Amino acid sequence: MTGPDFDGLLRHIRETADVEISCTDCFDLVPQYVDLEVAGQDADAAVPRLRQHLDRCAVCREEYETLRDLARLEAEGRLPSVDDLRNSL
Amino acid sequence: MSPVGIVTVKTRDNAEWLSALRSSGAEQATALADLRVFLLRAALYALRRARGNLGLMARAEIEALAEDCAQESVLAILQALDRFRGESRFTTWAYSFAVNAALVAARRERWKRVPLDPLIEDGAWHGADPGRQALEDETLAAVRDAIEECLSERQRQALKAVVFDDVPLDELARHWGSNRNALYKLLHDARRKLKACLEVRFSMPVQPTRRSEP
Numbered sequence: 001m002t003g004p005d006f007d008g009l010l011r012h013i014r015e016t017a018d019v020e021i022s023c024t025d026c027f028d029l030v031p032q033y034v035d036l037e038v039a040g041q042d043a044d045a046a047v048p049r050l051r052q053h054l055d056r057c058a059v060c061r062e063e064y065e066t067l068r069d070l071a072r073l074e075a076e077g078r079l080p081s082v083d084d085l086r087n088s089l
Numbered sequence: 090m091s092p093v094g095i096v097t098v099k100t101r102d103n104a105e106w107l108s109a110l111r112s113s114g115a116e117q118a119t120a121l122a123d124l125r126v127f128l129l130r131a132a133l134y135a136l137r138r139a140r141g142n143l144g145l146m147a148r149a150e151i152e153a154l155a156e157d158c159a160q161e162s163v164l165a166i167l168q169a170l171d172r173f174r175g176e177s178r179f180t181t182w183a184y185s186f187a188v189n190a191a192l193v194a195a196r197r198e199r200w201k202r203v204p205l206d207p208l209i210e211d212g213a214w215h216g217a218d219p220g221r222q223a224l225e226d227e228t229l230a231a232v233r234d235a236i237e238e239c240l241s242e243r244q245r246q247a248l249k250a251v252v253f254d255d256v257p258l259d260e261l262a263r264h265w266g267s268n269r270n271a272l273y274k275l276l277h278d279a280r281r282k283l284k285a286c287l288e289v290r291f292s293m294p295v296q297p298t299r300r301s302e303p
Binding site: 005006008009010012013014016018020022023024027028030031032034035056057058059062063066067069070071074079080081082085086088089 | 126129130131133134135136137138139140148151152172176177178180181182184185188189192196228229232248251252253255257258259269270273274276277280281283284287
């Protein structure tokens with residue numbers, strides 16, 4: 001047992017900004033960020049402050065990572081079909 | 090035409106998606122059917138990734154949940170069409186609704202049998218490591234003091250539940266009859282207060298108590 005993550009909390013406290021975007025803002029910005037990432041472009045420069053929110057918010061981060069991987073698989077032509085996904089549940 | 094499972098859907102660019110979904114009759118019906126297939130695939134993909142949250146749910150139940158998420162997302166997208174600014178592919182934007190619906194549902198499934206009140210009202214830091222506390226007593230004591238003295242009860246409860254007990258933000262929001270934005274702001278305000286407390290009141294740099302392993 002490692003105990004509560006005080007180090008993680010301290011890091012989040014230290015990096016806290018006066019203004020941070022909301023989860024709704026994050027939801028609106030993530031598709032653009034993901035498409036830029038998948039295209040190999042500088043998503044952080046184009047969509048500033050999003051990464052900061054993703055580092056703080058575990059639920060937004062989970063949704064972003066899933067969307068990113070989904071978009072990447074699709075771009076590479078490797079996204080499983082509906083039937084394959086059903087069969088792999 | 091692009092294959093997505095057992096059906097084949099028409100390939101559209103952003104403008105064609107918007108035009109078709111805003112049209113009527115057969116053109117709109119076809120676009121809605123195509124969109125639903127895309128969203129079902131995204132929902133199934135997200136639920137498969139979150140399979141660990143779905144416990145003993147049978148495959149048929151997960152498929153039904155994916156269908157519900159896809160349908161819910163179609164309705165949400167139709168209501169939000171005017172918010173699409175064209176800064177991403179339409180399909181990526183649309184997928185985000187299905188991914189959100191599926192992962193919110195998966196988290197709900199994972200936490201629905203966990204009573205949150207005892208977790209929230211218990212002020213103890215579960216799993217505290219006495220040995221580590223002794224070694225890092227000064228920093229930990231400052232953090233604990235700041236949490237106790239600088240935060241409201243609601244902020245302490247949210248911090249403990251989300252940061253230390255890994256309760257998802259949307260589940261705590263649901264439990265409190267609130268929403269994700271409000272909870273995020275509550276925690277942001279709590280972090281700002283703690284930062285001020287630790288840097289000013291305790292005159293100490295806010296640094297991790299130990300460095301991460303290389």
